[in-house]
Every structure is written in C-alpha cells, then in structure tokens.
Amino acid sequence: MADAPSLSIHLNDPADDDAFHAWHGVFAAASSHDRGPDAPVWPEPELSAELRTQRSSSTTEIYLVHGAAEADSAIGAITLTMPLSDNLHRVDLGLYVEPGSRRRGVGSAMLEFVRSRTRELDRRVIASEVFRPYRDEKAGEGSADAEITVPGIAFAEHHGFTSAIGDLRSECQLPLDPALVRTIADEARPFHEGYVFHSWSGDVPEAFVEQWALMEGLIETDAPTGDRDVEPEVTSAEDIREQEAIFVRQGRTSFAAIAVDSTGEIAAYTQLVHSSVEAMVYQWGTLVRDQHRGHRLGAAVKAAAAHQFLQAGLDARAIITYNAEENEHMLAINQRFGFRPVERIEEVELNLDASG
Structure with missing residues (x-):
C-alpha cells in the first residue's frame, strides 16, 4: 500500500x-x-x-x-x-x-x-454530494447508469459514506412561454378558492418575513429527506435579511410568491433567484404545508413567481432546480413548466460514531 x-x-x-x-x-x-x-x-x-x-x-x-x-x-x-x-x-x-x-x-x-x-x-455526521450523469430509465438507458464508474461515488463508498437520498438536477430552457405560465395558473385557480396570493421581486416584505423564515426552516424536513440524519432548521428573519444582503453583493435578484390562507398563515411559498453573473436562474425552495396540500398551490405559486420574473425582462439561459427523485409530485409540476432532468446527485453521509 x-x-x-x-x-x-x-x-x-x-x-x-x-x-x-x-x-x-x-x-x-x-x-x-x-x-x-x-x-x-x-x-x-x-x-x-x-x-x-x-x-x-x-x-x-x-x-x-x-x-x-x-x-x-x-x-x-x-x-x-x-x-x-x-x-x-x-x-x-x-x-x-x-x-x-x-x-x-x-x-x-x-x-x-x-x-x-x-x-x-x-x-459526528459529515454530509456531502457526489454527481453522476443522468440516464433516462424509461428510455431504456437505465442499465447504462450502472455501467458508468463515477469516481466521486466510488470514493465515498470506499470511505464509508452511505447514500442518504438521490436528487435530480433539472433545467428549463428560457425564455418561458408567457401563455404556458398563464395556462398553469388558470388550471390551478379553481382548486384554491379562499387563498390570497402575493408575489414580489427583491426583499421579502416585512409583513411576511417572519413566516417566510419559518417556511425556510421547515423545507429541510417537510420535503422528502430519505435517510438523511437531519433535523428541522431554525431560521430567523435575521437569517433572511443576511441572505438578501448577500444577493446584493452577488448581483442576484429574487422573485417570490406565497399563498396565504384565511388566518393569514403562509400555506405555500416559492423563490426564483436570477444571477446576473451567470445569466442563469435558480429555482430555490418550494413548499406547501401538509395541511394545505391538494389545492394545487405549488403550481400556483410557481406560476406567480415565474410571472414576476417574466415582467422583469432579465436575460438568462435556463432555470435550474434540484428535487429529490422520490418527490414525484413536484417533479411533475416542474415538467409541466418544461423542466427536464440532466444530472443525478447522490447526497451521502458519513457517521463517525458508526464508522469508528
């Protein structure tokens, strides 16, 4: 050796x-x-x-x-x-x-x-990510995925990391079709009567920042987590404002939308982040609270944020998003907007107490 x-x-x-x-x-x-x-x-x-x-x-x-x-x-x-x-x-x-x-x-x-x-x-837990090419199993390419030797995955397995959850990176080529965005919003509208929608560009309005922080904390565990050794995040309004200050230094612009129920609670949220340096858009967190699912709020807030982005007229090549492979519902919504998977990501973890 x-x-x-x-x-x-x-x-x-x-x-x-x-x-x-x-x-x-x-x-x-x-x-x-x-x-x-x-x-x-x-x-x-x-x-x-x-x-x-x-x-x-x-x-x-x-x-x-x-x-x-x-x-x-x-x-x-x-x-x-x-x-x-x-x-x-x-x-x-x-x-x-x-x-x-x-x-x-x-x-x-x-x-x-x-x-x-x-x-x-x-x-005690070291968490990381490794990447592999995407192969469409439905197109008969599933066996090819197993034949590819991916150095990062081999390295992780050799050193005792275990797979916690698999993700997909998907891309939606731009420009978006405004008619498609309107159609998705119109299709969802009959299912969410009683909810009020708000959308904006830039910082989260002060009236919503505390609840927005709550949603940001919940997404870590309310979205599929697989076998990740993770607990809910504690996110504050201060954390949100710190991230927004970073956006300014990065030349990034946020486009966001929320659905609010009759009590004034945020039921669903989503965020698009445009990078002027990369000429790229990132679909950040989207979450619908458990008790509010079944009303097509995910599609509705995504359409509202997309409309805000379209109104800004910013240049970008594509929208990039990451979803757990098991999150079939969100993947289906994204496909409706035109997203297609291009890469697999393996979230891996090493538990030092278990590995010695």
Whole structure:
C-alpha cells in the first residue's frame, strides 16, 4: 500500500483574496472535470460572497491544500460548513482535488483531515454530494447508469459514506412561454378558492418575513429527506435579511410568491433567484404545508413567481432546480413548466460514531 502523501492544509484567511482565488481555481477545475462543461459552476465573485460572509446561523471554514512543496500550485480545496442554530451534529463538506493530482491518495488524506476536524468540532455526521450523469430509465438507458464508474461515488463508498437520498438536477430552457405560465395558473385557480396570493421581486416584505423564515426552516424536513440524519432548521428573519444582503453583493435578484390562507398563515411559498453573473436562474425552495396540500398551490405559486420574473425582462439561459427523485409530485409540476432532468446527485453521509 502506498504511503499517504504529505500535504500542507491551511485555513484561508477570510480577507485574503489571493487565497480564495486559488481555492476557487481548484474548485472550478474539479467541478467541471467531474460534472462536465455544461454543469453550473459558481463564478468566483458569487461564491466568494456566499462562503466568506459571516452569518448568524452558520460558519464556513475554507482550506487550501498544497503538496509537500508549498510553492507549487494548490492541489486541493475544502469547505466545511457548520450550522450554529440547529443540526449541531452535522458538517457539510465540499472536497475537491485538482484533476491532475488524483489517484495519489490526496483525496483520502484530505478526508482524514476532515474526520479529525469534525471530531474537534464535537460533531459526528459529515454530509456531502457526489454527481453522476443522468440516464433516462424509461428510455431504456437505465442499465447504462450502472455501467458508468463515477469516481466521486466510488470514493465515498470506499470511505464509508452511505447514500442518504438521490436528487435530480433539472433545467428549463428560457425564455418561458408567457401563455404556458398563464395556462398553469388558470388550471390551478379553481382548486384554491379562499387563498390570497402575493408575489414580489427583491426583499421579502416585512409583513411576511417572519413566516417566510419559518417556511425556510421547515423545507429541510417537510420535503422528502430519505435517510438523511437531519433535523428541522431554525431560521430567523435575521437569517433572511443576511441572505438578501448577500444577493446584493452577488448581483442576484429574487422573485417570490406565497399563498396565504384565511388566518393569514403562509400555506405555500416559492423563490426564483436570477444571477446576473451567470445569466442563469435558480429555482430555490418550494413548499406547501401538509395541511394545505391538494389545492394545487405549488403550481400556483410557481406560476406567480415565474410571472414576476417574466415582467422583469432579465436575460438568462435556463432555470435550474434540484428535487429529490422520490418527490414525484413536484417533479411533475416542474415538467409541466418544461423542466427536464440532466444530472443525478447522490447526497451521502458519513457517521463517525458508526464508522469508528
């Protein structure tokens, strides 16, 4: 067995732009190599604002990895994100190895560092994601999926990670057809009499921000969770305002819609986020509360947010969304808008108490 490589792993100073630039270089090279040229890879300005901003509800550590000779280019990059208000047993891991430095034990040595750091933080679950090409089983391509060797999945399995839930990345090519959006809204309307809809662009109105925060916290566990070792999030209005401030620095614009019941409670919500840097739109959370399902509120709020986006006239190539493969109802709504799956994501977890 080959000896573990000698690595130099340094915590980035949040104020060090050069260090983050080097980190992003490894992240981008690894992500494009693993997922292909069409996969969304966050540009440096956007990811910098996301990862280097101190938040109330979480903290992120960014590490840059060199070989024994630190003067050489970086060969690895790590992010560890730790929730501070809930899920105190978890660490969310991003681990990236520069493609030319693989199959030398670099990733394994980096993961050993992550294990040690997770123990230091008194946490027990390391959560991450691995990606595989999408194969349409209904089109007779299901067997091909099993034949593909996916390095990230093989690495995770080798080191004791288990699959927690499978997701699909789907894309809807733009521009949206306004007539289709109106049709979807019209089809849903007879089913949700008694609900009032609100939609907007930009920040969440003050009148709704507390309830919006509640919805943001619930989506982590009210949506399908598979076998993830996760608890409901504690999200506050302060968290929402912090995220909105990050949007400003990223050049992003939010388009949102809610359905409110007769008591004034938010029954359903959704959010689209436009990136001016990427010319891309991301479909963020959509949730219908359990007691309000069956009224086609999911389709209705999605149509309302889509209408807000269309009114803005912003340029974008596609809308990207992620859904659990088992969430057939939401996948069906998305397909109605024109979304098609393009990638599979495996959410994996390593329980250090179980693995030793």
